[in-house]
Amino acid sequence: MLLNTSADWSMGEINIRPDWINHFWSPDIIIHDLIKFEKPEVMNQVAAFEIRSDHSLYYKVRSDITIVCKGLLFMRYPMDTHSCLFKLSSYGYGDKEMQLSGKFSYDHKNQRTLSFSIQMRDLRPELQVWQGSSSNYSVYGIEIILSRHLIPFMLSVYLPTAMFVIMSWVSFFIPPDIIQARIVLLLTLCLVLINMFNTTRASIPVASSVTALEIWFLACIFLVFLTLIQYAIILKTSNRRKKKIGEEKKDKTHNNDTNHIQVDRSQAVNIIPMQPNSNCNNSTGSHEKQDDYKPKDYSQVLDARSRFLFPALFTLFNITYWGYFTVMAIYDSP
Known part of the structure; x- marks a missing residue:
């Protein structure tokens, strides 16, 4: 030229x-x-x-x-990080006939607001050559790293659902006799969590497996449902206890009536003087103890233990959940 x-x-x-x-x-x-x-x-x-x-x-x-962007995996959503490749190459000239090279610049200030933080870097050496059917081709491009912002999900999903799980533990401090209060509280929390799960799941990207956000929702729903099962067990135990107490009172009343009849007959026939320090006193005392006996109330014991068991389960789940996905984020980082 x-x-x-x-x-x-x-x-x-x-x-x-x-x-x-x-x-x-x-x-x-x-x-x-x-x-x-x-x-x-x-x-x-x-x-x-x-x-x-x-x-x-x-x-x-x-x-x-x-x-x-091919090969995106959303198993760790919303803690996912993806690598997207932008590649240029020649269609007909091999790497021996034409070499592509260049440089790029990226201004973060001009980037519109996205749900990802973006980083760009040059292609790795193994990606700078494209193997075709007849020859190899020179490739130039950039690798775009997309890391999803977690804070919006913490405020809109994780924190509210965790608070709902903690609110379910309030039922352990409500007396079991107040059935409506505990049932309404637990059912409301369970329905709210299910509604949030269905609403959030509609916006979750299509994935081949269950995502981290779905695991969190299912665990929260299960813990609240487990609290509801715990209260059902308490009601069942309390009903059995009340039924047993009623049967014992009925038997006690029947025995007292029978004793009165026997005493009246003995007075009509013969009166037997009682000796001091006889075994009758012991038998009377034993009857009094049997009259005062009541079945043990396990509802209060179960509530007291649940106040420590359920927070421990939720804490253990949080340690496992955040620890596992944090390690995965480090291991799978591009």
Whole structure:
């Protein structure tokens, strides 16, 4: 290419019309995993074409590119991190005929608000060559690291559901006789958690397995439901106790009536004087003890133990949950 030395090369370059690119050789660049490529226009194409004094050509164009990010796994959602590759290569020239290289810049200040934090870096060496059916091709591109922000989920999901689980423990301090208060509290919490689970699940990305957020919801629902089962056991135990006390009172009343009849008959026939320090006193005392006997109330014992057992279960689940997914985030970080 011959340059016109009489032109003004003080800036080291001369701008010409962008459509003149058609008069020069241009590489057959393809974008891997491309969905849509658009070049916005106002009056003309938003592009620039420069001829530089070192005989190189510089062509730039404003474009909107949509690509597919393959192999995204959402098992750790919403603590997931993904790697998305933006790759350029030649369609017909092998790596021995054409080498692609370049540089990029990324301004965080101009980035619109997203649910991810974004980092960009050069492709790893093993990704800079694409193996085709007939030859290898030079590849240039960038690797985009997407790390989802966890704070919005902490405020909208994790914290409220944890508070609902803690609120269910209030039922352990409500007397078992106040049935309506405990039933209404536990059923309301259980229904609210199920409703939140169904609403949140509609926005969860499609995954091949259960996600971390679904595990959290299921555990919270299970703990509240377990509290409801605990109260059902208390009601069953209390009903058995009341039934047993009623039967003992009925038997006691029947025995007293029988003793009165026997005493009346003995007075009519014969009176037997009682000796002091006889075994009758002991038998009377034993009857009094049997009359005062009541079945043990296990409801208070079960509530007292549940006040420590359920918080311990929830604490153990939190340690396992956050520890496991934190380790996974470190191990699977791209």
